[in-house]
Amino acid sequence: MSPHFLRTFRQFDIEEVKKSLMIAGDLTANCAACNALGLDPYKTAVCPECGVTFRYVASRRLDSHPSERFQLARRLAEKRPDLTLIDLSDYKSATGDKSAKEFFGL
Numbered sequence: 001m002s003p004h005f006l007r008t009f010r011q012f013d014i015e016e017v018k019k020s021l022m023i024a025g026d027l028t029a030n031c032a033a034c035n036a037l038g039l040d041p042y043k044t045a046v047c048p049e050c051g052v053t054f055r056y057v058a059s060r061r062l063d064s065h066p067s068e069r070f071q072l073a074r075r076l077a078e079k080r081p082d083l084t085l086i087d088l089s090d091y092k093s094a095t096g097d098k099s100a101k102e103f104f105g106l
């Protein structure tokens with residue numbers, strides 16, 4: 001039987017994720033820590049601008065093309081076994097919640 005990709009839920013320290021996350025667009029990626037642009041999501045291991053080591057990747061394209069999710073997961077598993085694919089909207093809502101909480105002192 002061929003392997004399948006199933007989405008899972010795990011707890012993450014969002015600050016740690018932010019320091020090692022690459023956000024991929026259609027062709028290139030940017031660094032979530034410093035916003036460096038034009039990174040190759042299949043090759044860049046360390047941010048050339050701020051020096052963080054990437055451990056996570058999220059994709060903007062999956063928001064607009066959710067049917068490509070498993071193709072992307074397969075490609076990343078082959079080319080970037082060092083990266084964990086996380087959901088960009090989960091990341092955004094977690095970071096948005098966190099800044100809202102800090103803003104309101106909760």
Ligand SMILES: [Zn+2]
Nearest residue numbers: 031034047050
């Ligand atoms: Zn960076």
